[in-house]
Amino acid sequence: MTAPQQPAAPAERAFRRTAEIDSRQGVGAVARITRMCFRYPWRAGLAFAATVPAVLMQLAIPVILGRAVDSTLAMGGDSPDVRALVLIALTLLAASVLRGLFTLVQNYAAESVGHALAQDMRNAIYDKILRLPFSFHDRTHSGDLITVGMLDLEGVRMYFSTALVRTLLLTLLISVGAWMLLSTNLVLGLFALSFVPFAAWRSSVMRLTLRRTWLILQEKLGVLSQVMEENLAGIRVVRAFAASDHELAKFDVASKDALDLSHQRIDVRVRNTSAMTLAFFAAMGLVLLFGGRMVAAGEITVGTLATFLTFMTILQMPVRQLGLMVNAYARASTCGTRLFQLLDMPVEIDDAPGAKELEVTEGTLRLDNVGFAYPAAGDRRAVSGISFEAKRGETIGILGAPGAGKTTLMHLIPRFYDVTEGAITIDGQDIREVTLASVRQAVAVVQQDSFLFTTTIENNIAYAAPFTEEGRIRGVAESAQLHDYVLGLPQQYRTVVGERGVSLSGGQRQRLSIARTLMMEPAVLIFDDSTAAIDAGTESRIRGALRDYAKDRVTLIVAHRLASLKHADRILFLEDGRVVEQGTHEELLALGGRYTALHDLQMHRDTDVPDQTEDAR
Amino acid sequence: MSQTGASEPRDPHEDERPRMRAVVGSTRIEEEIFGRAFDGRVVRRIWEFVSPYRRKVWIAVAAVLVFTLSQLTIPLLISVAIDRGMVPGAPNGLLIGIVALFALAIGVNYIAALVQERVTGQMAEDVLFDIRRKMFSHLQRVSLSFMDKTEVGRLMSRLQGDVNSMLEFLETSIQSVGDIALLIGIVAVMLWLDWQLAVLVLLVLPVLFGVRVLWLTKARAAFMAAHEANSVTNGALAEAIHGVRAVQAMGRAPLNAELYSGLVGRTYRAQLRASKLAQIMIPIVDSLTGIAMATVVVAGGLMVVSGRIEVGVMVAFLFYIQRFFDPIRSLTMQYSVMQRAMASGHRLTEVLDVEVDVTDAPDAVPLGPEDDGSVEFRGVTFGYDPKHPVLKDVSFRVASGERVALVGPTGSGKSSSISLIHRFYDVQEGTVLVGGRDVRSVTQESLGRHIAMVLQEPYLFTGTVMENIRYSSHWASDADVIEAATAVGAHEFIEAMPGGYATRLEERGSNLSLGQRQLLSFARALVADAKILVLDEATANIDSYTERQIQKALERLLEGRTGLVIAHRLATIRNADRIVVLQQGRKIEEGDHDALMAQKGLYSKLYDLNYASFDDLPEAVTDADRAAAT
Ligand SMILES: Nc1ncnc2c1ncn2[C@@H]1O[C@H](COP(=O)(O)OP(=O)(O)OP(=O)(O)O)[C@@H](O)[C@H]1O
Ligand SMILES: Nc1ncnc2c1ncn2[C@@H]1O[C@H](COP(=O)(O)OP(=O)(O)OP(=O)(O)O)[C@@H](O)[C@H]1O
Numbered sequence A: 001m002t003a004p005q006q007p008a009a010p011a012e013r014a015f016r017r018t019a020e021i022d023s024r025q026g027v028g029a030v031a032r033i034t035r036m037c038f039r040y041p042w043r044a045g046l047a048f049a050a051t052v053p054a055v056l057m058q059l060a061i062p063v064i065l066g067r068a069v070d071s072t073l074a075m076g077g078d079s080p081d082v083r084a085l086v087l088i089a090l091t092l093l094a095a096s097v098l099r100g101l102f103t104l105v106q107n108y109a110a111e112s113v114g115h116a117l118a119q120d121m122r123n124a125i126y127d128k129i130l131r132l133p134f135s136f137h138d139r140t141h142s143g144d145l146i147t148v149g150m151l152d153l154e155g156v157r158m159y160f161s162t163a164l165v166r167t168l169l170l171t172l173l174i175s176v177g178a179w180m181l182l183s184t185n186l187v188l189g190l191f192a193l194s195f196v197p198f199a200a201w202r203s204s205v206m207r208l209t210l211r212r213t214w215l216i217l218q219e220k221l222g223v224l225s226q227v228m229e230e231n232l233a234g235i236r237v238v239r240a241f242a243a244s245d246h247e248l249a250k251f252d253v254a255s256k257d258a259l260d261l262s263h264q265r266i267d268v269r270v271r272n273t274s275a276m277t278l279a280f281f282a283a284m285g286l287v288l289l290f291g292g293r294m295v296a297a298g299e300i301t302v303g304t305l306a307t308f309l310t311f312m313t314i315l316q317m318p319v320r321q322l323g324l325m326v327n328a329y330a331r332a333s334t335c336g337t338r339l340f341q342l343l344d345m346p347v348e349i350d351d352a353p354g355a356k357e358l359e360v361t362e363g364t365l366r367l368d369n370v371g372f373a374y375p376a377a378g379d380r381r382a383v384s385g386i387s388f389e390a391k392r393g394e395t396i397g398i399l400g401a402p403g404a405g406k407t408t409l410m411h412l413i414p415r416f417y418d419v420t421e422g423a424i425t426i427d428g429q430d431i432r433e434v435t436l437a438s439v440r441q442a443v444a445v446v447q448q449d450s451f452l453f454t455t456t457i458e459n460n461i462a463y464a465a466p467f468t469e470e471g472r473i474r475g476v477a478e479s480a481q482l483h484d485y486v487l488g489l490p491q492q493y494r495t496v497v498g499e500r501g502v503s504l505s506g507g508q509r510q511r512l513s514i515a516r517t518l519m520m521e522p523a524v525l526i527f528d529d530s531t532a533a534i535d536a537g538t539e540s541r542i543r544g545a546l547r548d549y550a551k552d553r554v555t556l557i558v559a560h561r562l563a564s565l566k567h568a569d570r571i572l573f574l575e576d577g578r579v580v581e582q583g584t585h586e587e588l589l590a591l592g593g594r595y596t597a598l599h600d601l602q603m604h605r606d607t608d609v610p611d612q613t614e615d616a617r
Numbered sequence B: 001m002s003q004t005g006a007s008e009p010r011d012p013h014e015d016e017r018p019r020m021r022a023v024v025g026s027t028r029i030e031e032e033i034f035g036r037a038f039d040g041r042v043v044r045r046i047w048e049f050v051s052p053y054r055r056k057v058w059i060a061v062a063a064v065l066v067f068t069l070s071q072l073t074i075p076l077l078i079s080v081a082i083d084r085g086m087v088p089g090a091p092n093g094l095l096i097g098i099v100a101l102f103a104l105a106i107g108v109n110y111i112a113a114l115v116q117e118r119v120t121g122q123m124a125e126d127v128l129f130d131i132r133r134k135m136f137s138h139l140q141r142v143s144l145s146f147m148d149k150t151e152v153g154r155l156m157s158r159l160q161g162d163v164n165s166m167l168e169f170l171e172t173s174i175q176s177v178g179d180i181a182l183l184i185g186i187v188a189v190m191l192w193l194d195w196q197l198a199v200l201v202l203l204v205l206p207v208l209f210g211v212r213v214l215w216l217t218k219a220r221a222a223f224m225a226a227h228e229a230n231s232v233t234n235g236a237l238a239e240a241i242h243g244v245r246a247v248q249a250m251g252r253a254p255l256n257a258e259l260y261s262g263l264v265g266r267t268y269r270a271q272l273r274a275s276k277l278a279q280i281m282i283p284i285v286d287s288l289t290g291i292a293m294a295t296v297v298v299a300g301g302l303m304v305v306s307g308r309i310e311v312g313v314m315v316a317f318l319f320y321i322q323r324f325f326d327p328i329r330s331l332t333m334q335y336s337v338m339q340r341a342m343a344s345g346h347r348l349t350e351v352l353d354v355e356v357d358v359t360d361a362p363d364a365v366p367l368g369p370e371d372d373g374s375v376e377f378r379g380v381t382f383g384y385d386p387k388h389p390v391l392k393d394v395s396f397r398v399a400s401g402e403r404v405a406l407v408g409p410t411g412s413g414k415s416s417s418i419s420l421i422h423r424f425y426d427v428q429e430g431t432v433l434v435g436g437r438d439v440r441s442v443t444q445e446s447l448g449r450h451i452a453m454v455l456q457e458p459y460l461f462t463g464t465v466m467e468n469i470r471y472s473s474h475w476a477s478d479a480d481v482i483e484a485a486t487a488v489g490a491h492e493f494i495e496a497m498p499g500g501y502a503t504r505l506e507e508r509g510s511n512l513s514l515g516q517r518q519l520l521s522f523a524r525a526l527v528a529d530a531k532i533l534v535l536d537e538a539t540a541n542i543d544s545y546t547e548r549q550i551q552k553a554l555e556r557l558l559e560g561r562t563g564l565v566i567a568h569r570l571a572t573i574r575n576a577d578r579i580v581v582l583q584q585g586r587k588i589e590e591g592d593h594d595a596l597m598a599q600k601g602l603y604s605k606l607y608d609l610n611y612a613s614f615d616d617l618p619e620a621v622t623d624a625d626r627a628a629a630t
């Protein structure tokens, strides 16, 4: 080993779930979610408006009950005042019904604000994810993004009902309730409320602790699901290496970590909630003891005592819920922070202000001293100093060793990445100055590592133009030499290809992605090593079928098989991101350089290559 | 855009078919969300996982019962305090005594709650992690034919979502033992206090149950619709995230956003409806509570006045009524949790019960170092779908230490053949032998160590370069890893990366070029140090020059090992001892390069296409040849 080994570069990964929360950002996020909730002023207003009567009715019930007990006691044994009792009963019934109705309105309105918010956010997230450039997706694990779109969204959705409305509800309930208790009887009121500060404090502390451990747990569960997901996605590798023990060991480590933590969380929760219940009952015991003495001494009535006790039962829930409320804020702040981080992520590759559509007239592609470095790679440039021009109907061949920068260069032309030096123009228009959509329409790439959708062959082929006629789908499938194969399938074009096309052979996958790219009719067509798994016979038929098609556009072909390149009008030989040789096949052969060496190797002449095992030592 | 890419007709209404093509995500309806409330088979399967923790279950149940008992005593004590301890002239100590009993009751309540919740919670987690591990380890053994058909996302939702809803069920089911006990207890206590008043109050029960049953059928449909809409939407999001590069490259982003927005709207409406139905129960329960309390006020009041009951009893009734609706509410909630859990449990057992078609025979023996590295196909017929064989009566033999190439047009069954050597699938006819033994008679584990493979599709894991190359070959030292990387020509670029061998690879190795990924997966196979090395297009994305260097380096490294190589670039295989040519699943030629060239069959034609003369235009190939070549 030559270079001293450095520690792994700090994993700069967006949206990795961590337990660290930036509190300032969190507050900002909460404020922003709150503002967003009032985009639906009617519903939000209704939720708040209904909360007040719901609380009042809730509080009226114990008062009415106390009245009932007292007036019962006040009645003489002989002359029961049935009317009075019925009246009280009816009031009680009315209060209960009203409480139910107002709670219904409050909850429904609050939840509908949440759902509406989620609807907007979902669309925004989806839009954003599809607009963020490749460089963003390179550094973000798909699993992390999925959690933002699902879990964090939930946290934000629940904010209005579980945090905002509940705040109003609990404040009203506790303060009005406390005021009523204290004004009825100060001493007894104080006893009755004695558990409130303790419970409020415990419950908030507990929720915050749980929140923190929850985040850590999420992080651990994230690791666990990554282990599982990659295992399942790479199941062929796992099987090929008979590595299930290895994988289970990875699973066990991740799983045990998560399990320990969830045990710990249960412990925290249970201990705190039991302590709160105990405090509540202790306060009740005090009320019973001292209230009982007062009743005995005639200072208060039994009815008052009953009211007190009922009040306490009613107060118990909201006091415990204080913790949930605190938690809802904490949750909204972490979830919101991540969500807004995604939504606010600058889209580095976007339409310039006032950008016009690309106008393809001559169809000339020009690269001017193009250079590019991946953000993760510092200033190490993957390609540099590349210039060439290609006119409509021309074919440019590109070859080079692995990592020479071919794919990188091909990804610059449709603007998957922006060049860091130089410029790319089509008919004299810099691709950064016209609309992105028009560039993507003008430049189509058969990607080296193409993604097939888990749907039918037909839907995959027509992906770029789903509303096209059936005939065109057949047409491109024929050009890509896929048609005959498809006809042999039981369900023909409606056959589902399996996840990422597992049920296809390597060559069939590649032909399917060629077919779907042909659908696009671009001005610049790029084949990035997309015939590597296709035999020479089939490839030549594809080339034959595309002869006319290629007349109307610039074609760039990256390939390793020289037969795929030799017809090119020009061939570029890349090495370490630079063009080291270029010319036609004949010119390059005459040059006697690297291309010639490659040619000789493929032409079955034994050429000597330096032994690199020796070099590296 | 003028001439090219004329915009597509965007009228989706003229024909049914095109509209169906414009979809995002899977539109397949998710499986049932609510199962039967009780499914004996599922319960038995889950019980298998619970039974190791039997003792804890009993402790938890006992604690729940104690807890319920103490809950019942508390209002009773209050009522006694009111009726006996507070009447004028009651002995002073009585109230204190009752409060002391009260203190005892709450102490017991505290401890019981502590024990119950903790034991239940932790046990439920333990059980669930056990189930998940069992599922995961089962998935390590199920046949690839199952995995091929099943999306990773689906399995993940089993391993996560379904496992979680089982967790919820286990946690709450012990609680519902308590709820039932509480309900029975309250009814009993009320009946004991005053049976007539109790019967009067309990009249609301049938009404409540009736309403709930009516409500549940409606609500369940709504919940199901909301859940399904939500998971379809989430599925579409996941698809967008995984396929984002393809979506952008083909300019589908605007259309997809529009389609997605449709899904989101559907979810929104379904969720609103589910919310509405969930909330509608509140005023109903509240009204019934009101009716019950009003009954107590009128009837109980009259009874108190007439002296039949004491006022404390009335207060106790009012308390019990308020406590009474809680267990009913949570029991009905529990009912739907239970239904959901049964559906989840059903799906979990489905995964656990996926048949493992490819298992070790009972008398399977391990392949050991003494077994040679020969491979033989004897009359093999195989199809992923037995009705459509992709390999037909294929026979060939690779002697130990020999280097044999498998060539043929795309889709001819090359990758499928090597899957069979590793017994990813079982053949329908014939036999595959490795080391002279039928692959079905040896353990899969030892087969895995006997054979190292470079798969056509390189797959790398998130982790460092070092971890990826070493993978499961724990015995390999760092030096071994570096040697392998050097042999495949990867050392140089690895060293050039910021962290060298400690550089983290992103998902699927996306921060490397495809060729580099292929080199790493090649190195990974070398490190495994197996007798047989299988290379499926291991150098397809690598230039001939680098490839030649690798071949030279390998010559030394692979001395005495068997090599089976698949390649389309025929230069890759020209040094092979023998070449087997497959076409449409049949072996059509076999021999060394010269023999096959002399035969003037498919091989020589393919070879000519590749290399003959560069002036020889492909059109010169006759149509018959083309047909033969595909
Ligand atoms: N997992 C699978 N499920 C169903 N059918 C499959 C599966 N894998 C391959 N096939 C089908 O089996 C046939 C043979 O495929 P195979 O992958 O063996 O071809 P191959 O010779 O390796 O081709 P290529 O050179 O393109 O990689 C193809 O028609 C393919 O569609
Ligand atoms: N997303 C990325 N982030 C950082 N570095 C990258 C990324 N993608 C590629 N690279 C690096 O950039 C260099 C050029 O890669 P590129 O994919 O362009 O090679 P290539 O010529 O296409 O190779 P191959 O023949 O293997 O496909 C390589 O060193 C590679 O490791």
Ligand SMILES: [Mg+2]
Binding pocket: A406, A407, A408, A448, A529, B513, B514, B515
């Ligand atoms: Mg590439």
Ligand SMILES: [Mg+2]
Binding pocket: A505, A506, A507, B414, B415, B416, B456, B536
């Ligand atoms: Mg293959």
